[in-house]
Amino acid sequence: MDLSYTPEQLAFQDEVRSFLQDKLPAHLSDKVKGGKRLGKADYEEWHAILNERGWLAATWAPEYGGTGWDAVQRHIFEMETTAAGAPRIVPFGLHMLGPVLQKFGNQQQKDYWLPRILNGDDWWCQGYSEPGAGSDLASVKTTAVRDGDHYVVNGQKTWTTLGQYANMIFCLVRTSKEGKPQEGISFLLVDMDTPGVEVRPIVLLDGEAEVNEVWFDNVRVPVENLVGEENKGWTYAKYLLTHERTNIAGVGFARQGLANLRRIAGLEQSGGQPLIQNPFFAGRLAQVEIDLMAMATTNLRVIAAAAAGNAPGAESSMLKVKGTIIRQEINALTRQAIGPYAAPFVSEELEAGSNADPVGPEYAMAGTQAYFNNRKLSIYGGSNEVQRQIISKAILGL
Amino acid sequence: MDLSYTPEQLAFQDEVRSFLQDKLPAHLSDKVKGGKRLGKADYEEWHAILNERGWLAATWAPEYGGTGWDAVQRHIFEMETTAAGAPRIVPFGLHMLGPVLQKFGNQQQKDYWLPRILNGDDWWCQGYSEPGAGSDLASVKTTAVRDGDHYVVNGQKTWTTLGQYANMIFCLVRTSKEGKPQEGISFLLVDMDTPGVEVRPIVLLDGEAEVNEVWFDNVRVPVENLVGEENKGWTYAKYLLTHERTNIAGVGFARQGLANLRRIAGLEQSGGQPLIQNPFFAGRLAQVEIDLMAMATTNLRVIAAAAAGNAPGAESSMLKVKGTIIRQEINALTRQAIGPYAAPFVSEELEAGSNADPVGPEYAMAGTQAYFNNRKLSIYGGSNEVQRQIISKAILGL
Amino acid sequence: MNFELTEERQMLQDGLRRYLSESVTHEGLAAATESEAGHDVGLWAGLAEMGVIGALFSEEDGGFGGAGFDLSLVFEETGRAGLVEPLLDVGVLSGGLIAALGNDTQRGLVDEIIGGAVQVAFAHGEPNSRYDLSRVEATAKAQGDGYVLNGRKAVVVGAPSAQMLIVSARTSGNAMDQDGISLFLVPVGQDGVEMRSYPLNGGGRAAEVTLTDVTVGGDALLGAEGQAFAALEDANARATCAIAAEALGLMETIKTLTTDYLSQRKQFGQPIGKFQVLQHRMADVLIEIEQARSAVINLAGNLDGDRVERERHVSATKNLIGRVARQVVEESIQMHGGIGMTQEYALSHFAKRLTMVDHRFGDTDFHLERFIRLSAA
């Protein structure tokens, strides 16, 4: 039993820190720390910086240009980049499609698509969810019918994050209606410039249009864009989902959020004293900090087990649920701390590059909208209800 | 809209108050307020006092010796008796069997049994639950087989409260195995002195043996002890349960518990000041008080509707759940307030008439054991899970 | 003891519910919020015509209601509809203060408010005041017969559509003192009054108001100089009753949206309302909404009680409403899943508006602390 890093891990941590000090542009970390919305160029800039250093693809094998890091190194990298205010890595190409192609793609697909992901030639988005399906991913209704050298795709995907920036989408499509719902699904790569693809933004309750609907109307996709075998897509889809759960606990985000909350509660005044000195508020803040201290260790335990080669089971569901509860509580406390200035809603303030004079304190708008936006944390990536089902199944087996 | 009592209701309240001042013996209210266990004689004494005044059977029609009170009067009576520390009325004969006999019994049964309940000639207990059945009351396994002028009863009942004092038990028994489980149940009155009846105490985690198992081994019961029709017992059983839910919210108990908690928190010292001045503790106490203020009004709304002739539906389930949560929270805060002296467990201290010098403060033992004992509140009388099911059914209809 | 509405109130409730359900649309609410004034002139006229504004005032003030149960009735309905008009601000706060403190001339404004002709916004909160009612740093210095006002007022709801403001300013004392606060009637066009208008989460608009050497006459003073605090506290109690009732109405609509969704939406081959976990969580939500209803009744029924009892109920009710609101918002969005987060779907409006209730007149913790203080007194 030892809670501290090894000398090698500490050295790696130093390496990451000095890299971030040298290479992370201040205009990016300012936006991230200020809760501003990031644009396409921001993400691309940061991807390119990481790629230059060979650190863009933390989950890829070295033969494909990945880092070859173990779980502890990936954790250290995540903690440090989050603490420094680096933009997140857009996961669709790097954390989702990349691993699927490496495991299930053919040689041409690997040779062609993987370097393009690293170099930022393509912006990928995800065509999994469909309207009305919710967590029931196997109920895919979008169809792909073989027609010569092409599939003809018809249907609709939804909750496509950052789809407005994408030129490529990987999709689950139904190629057969026989057998169980899981059995007739295929995994298809679609060029979004193909005629018949249409992207429509969905505005969320924080006013942001980060997610989209994607419509397919007789879209012709070359058969070489099929990954793996026809009707075996469900296997690849599930493999992808396990990679989606990297950093599922969100410890770094929670710590950053907590630091921001502490700062705000030190600035806000209530009854003539800083809010942070109010016993009720201090109590709520301490409570979530204590929960986070324990959860961070649970996270390390799972990471250590993963680094030792054990596949995480229900533990990652536990981390998802508890991590979500903690982050949403921090969001709620931040909103509470902001006080009356939580009310103004000037969406432009959140736009990257906006110089709008904020209505209230600079933290008010971002803090309030983060509360609304992060309601999604317990809904997407397998809702917390689905996670609880997985946990109870693992222990009760019923 | 008017939150206050009418002049008539206020006059009735005064009448109850002066009756309690005159007639409630101090040795009984001392025991109740001190959280001591009451014995058979204590209950019988109080029943007799109420019966003399004509106030024993609050839910019975006047023709049978009941008070004829409406829901508001019953509420006032309950609030006042609870506040004064009167023993509770043992419900089995008065609130459960009595109404069933009045509605479904034949004339002989009414003439014979009802006066005996009022006069305390019989002590009734309840034979509903069976081992392994939990909230699934219709899964009755105890059988009654007709043999000439008798039923022969075999089986086992459990959770029979105060069964150790009883000479009579009303039982749900299975007289037919055909049809749905609800269809073959009959309602039978059994003299516990009959050969083959055995009562065994169940000790609960607070050390008290208030509940029992009752075993039936070829117990011969005269057929005239069948209430209503054979195989129709489920109807009577459900009718009885609606009467069990009198005072389901437990507002009076909660208020009494809150006053006791406030007293204890004023006496206990933490960090050199009374615990009640500790912001966290004061916050928890205020929170439950605020909940109780609202719940008391919800209770009045349901009572007013009942007095106006509307049958309560899911509302009484809501009161059960919320009332339980509030009372259990008060119990938990009381245990918390007691501090290190919650640990000693000297069961004798709780016995009525015990003069044992208490180990810690006089409130410690009763306060701690009430926490354990009142875990039952959310389990019995239809568990809170069953109540939530009723509520959601009422609104979702699914 | 009686929880039934009088016949008159029942008629008002029925009429108001019908009118709002016909007149208020998701698009209309968004349009009002987008507009510079932040309100819908037609709706306001309609409310005035129906007597809804008048229902907030007693007969002696020219209205036909004004009791706690009138406030709770009206605002439960506006909440149900998700209305974003500044009815609370103009009717309960400003109108109430003028009725309570105004001289005969000033009280003429009450008739204009009831008739819908004039909107007066209440410019009291400041950038640093948070929920502290007596924290006033804006100043009013006597000058000749009148005063010169300076200061900043924060999140003045309804100001963008108002013709007149009530401005609180300190004529004496220090920032947190209860003594020394005075109220002034100031036309929005007055020299030195600057306004920055912006939309609000949950709809409607407010403004930041800056007062720079604003000169007003002595006749602008509302009530006695430096003695406004008791009236402020009273108006605050009534406003809390109103917003608590509005929150209840918002909860009722969210309840309907959610139960409908649970019954209709299918997943894994059955309505999601068949999942026991959602059933029980919905049952808990329903229980808490009943608690919220009782809390509103308690406050409405005690608005005219003695001060400590009234204020204990103010804090008890606002605390409970705040807790229930968070539960209702978070559970309803969670049970809806992704759709619950989209601006297009009605839930988002109600959920945001309900969330914002905790950001006016003191939040859950503020009132818990206050309740403890008042109970110890």
Add this chain to the structure above:
Amino acid sequence: MNFELTEERQMLQDGLRRYLSESVTHEGLAAATESEAGHDVGLWAGLAEMGVIGALFSEEDGGFGGAGFDLSLVFEETGRAGLVEPLLDVGVLSGGLIAALGNDTQRGLVDEIIGGAVQVAFAHGEPNSRYDLSRVEATAKAQGDGYVLNGRKAVVVGAPSAQMLIVSARTSGNAMDQDGISLFLVPVGQDGVEMRSYPLNGGGRAAEVTLTDVTVGGDALLGAEGQAFAALEDANARATCAIAAEALGLMETIKTLTTDYLSQRKQFGQPIGKFQVLQHRMADVLIEIEQARSAVINLAGNLDGDRVERERHVSATKNLIGRVARQVVEESIQMHGGIGMTQEYALSHFAKRLTMVDHRFGDTDFHLERFIRLSAA
């Protein structure tokens, strides 16, 4: 970073778990609690023989362990078994204090404790001290070479089976001062020592100890006069680690009892574990037990850190354990239904013992407040 046990610790864990599962029975626990001494002589000898008591001490103190992870390992196992022996009191508190403060002669007692020959109970808490570590009102007045002790000690766990007490008493200062607290070794048979023995919720026994003009020699003083507080705080931190680990063990057993019950018990025609509501609530319980395990690891790994960091973890861990304990107790009883409330069924013992964890070394709120204070420092 490594969360695996060393080979030696793994062996101790395996051996201890096997020994306790063979030796501890529901009936044996009840019998020990009923007995005047409140403990089982055979079990104690067995623990000593296995080296379990020695595992609580460092090698330089004559043991073969003594680190935070040794404490957490041993007490998780005693918790799993529901053991009621005063191992924490004799081994961690008294033994730890003697090892930390004793002179060579006094330290001989440590060997006897490790060997199982002697039990020393720690008489520190008083009727008014609640959880305040420095609140000592018992007095020690110098007299000749020695001292005269007077005072009352409350809920001294393990006293009924002990041959010796460590008594804290004030040689100077006022009731809450950290300075001025001294510790004395007092044989239980000493003139003026009176004991009232009683059973405890969750098993085992304690005593109220009254000291009336108890005369002890100068050699009874443990450590420097008036300077015991730092050692008290250190012992308290180690005891908190031990009781937190014990709580975790209790939770693990309750988890097993409950999941077994959910899988086996049928209602409405199916195992009750098929009801989604119970599945999800059980999932939440499991998540929180993992949190509790991490909290124990955090404290065990920081027991030798600097004071503020150590004490922050003491309070963080005890706070979290207290919250989780309540949830585990209440949910497990509720999911069991009536059977969960019966004394005969094993759950009742574990549930009561787990509940009582919040009543030693500071409860959930006490430590939340302390955590805030320490974090601000």
